[in-house]
Amino acid sequence: xxxxxxATTFMALAAAGALGLAGCADGTAGxxxxxxxxxxxxxxxxxxxxxxxxxxxxxAPAGPVIFTFADGRLSFARPEGWDVKHEQVSxxxxxxxxxxxxAGGKEQVAIYYSQVGDVTAGNVSRFVLDTxxxxxxxxxxxxxxxxxxxxxxxxxxxxxxxxLTAGPPVSPDGQVxxxxxxxxxxxLTADVLFAGAPFPDDEAAKAWxxxxxxxxxxxxxxSFSYR
Numbered sequence: 001x002x003x004x005x006x007a008t009t010f011m012a013l014a015a016a017g018a019l020g021l022a023g024c025a026d027g028t029a030g031x032x033x034x035x036x037x038x039x040x041x042x043x044x045x046x047x048x049x050x051x052x053x054x055x056x057x058x059x060a061p062a063g064p065v066i067f068t069f070a071d072g073r074l075s076f077a078r079p080e081g082w083d084v085k086h087e088q089v090s091x092x093x094x095x096x097x098x099x100x101x102x103a104g105g106k107e108q109v110a111i112y113y114s115q116v117g118d119v120t121a122g123n124v125s126r127f128v129l130d131t132x133x134x135x136x137x138x139x140x141x142x143x144x145x146x147x148x149x150x151x152x153x154x155x156x157x158x159x160x161x162x163x164l165t166a167g168p169p170v171s172p173d174g175q176v177x178x179x180x181x182x183x184x185x186x187x188l189t190a191d192v193l194f195a196g197a198p199f200p201d202d203e204a205a206k207a208w209x210x211x212x213x214x215x216x217x218x219x220x221x222x223s224f225s226y227r
Contacts, residue, residue, distance in 0.1 A: 077223035117187035124152040126176045131168045136225030143167030145181045147221035163191035183226050192217050
C-alpha cells in the first residue's frame with residue numbers, strides 16, 4: 001500500500017499539469033492571464049515585414065511638346081523627341097517659316113506663317129482620302145481649317161498632299177478648293193513633305209496614313225491652335 005504523503009504529492013503534480021495544458025489550449029500565460037503576442041518579426045495586422053513587397057513607381061510617359069510662333073498666337077504640338085527649326089525671315093511684313101523633323105532627323109512638315117502669300121490654282125481631279133476640322137482653329141477662320149490627306153490627278157500623274165486646308169479640300173458641291181488658311185492678317189500653310197512619288201497607289205497611301213507615322217503627323221496637324 002502507498003504511503004499517504006506520496007499519493008497526495010502525485011495528485012498535486014497531476015493537477016498542476018492539467019492546469020498547464022489548459023492554459024496552453026486557451027492561449028493564455030500562466031499566472032498573468034494575458035493573451036500571447038505575435039511571433040518575432042510579425043504583426044497582428046499582416047505578414048512579416050521581410051515579405052511585404054516594396055512600393056514601385058514608373059516615370060510618366062513622355063507627351064507632346066508645344067511650339068509657339070513669335071506672335072504668341074499660333075502654336076502646335078510636336079511629338080517628344082522631334083525638332084523644330086524656326087526662322088523669322090522678316091518682322092515687317094511678318095514672315096516665319098518652320099521645319100519639323102522627326103527623332104531620326106527626317107524633315108516631315110514645312111510650315112509657312114506670314115503676312116505675304118499667293119493663292120495657287122490648277123486644273124486637277126482631286127480625291128480626298130481623309131479630312132477633319134482642326135478643333136483649335138474653330139472660329140479663327142471661315143471655313144474652319146482642316147487636316148487633310150488627298151491626291152490630285154493631272155496629266156496622268158498622281159500627287160499626294162497632306163496638310164492644312166482652308167476647309168475641306170473639295171467643297172460640298174464638288175469643287176476643288178485652293179484657298180490658303182487665313183488667320184487674322186496672316187496666311188498659314190503646313191504641309192507634310194513627300195519625296196518623289198511616295199505611294200504606288202491610293203491603297204498604299206491609305207495604309208501609310210493609318211500607320212503609326214501617318215497618325216503622328218495627323219495628330220501634329222490637328223494640334224494647331226490660334227488665340
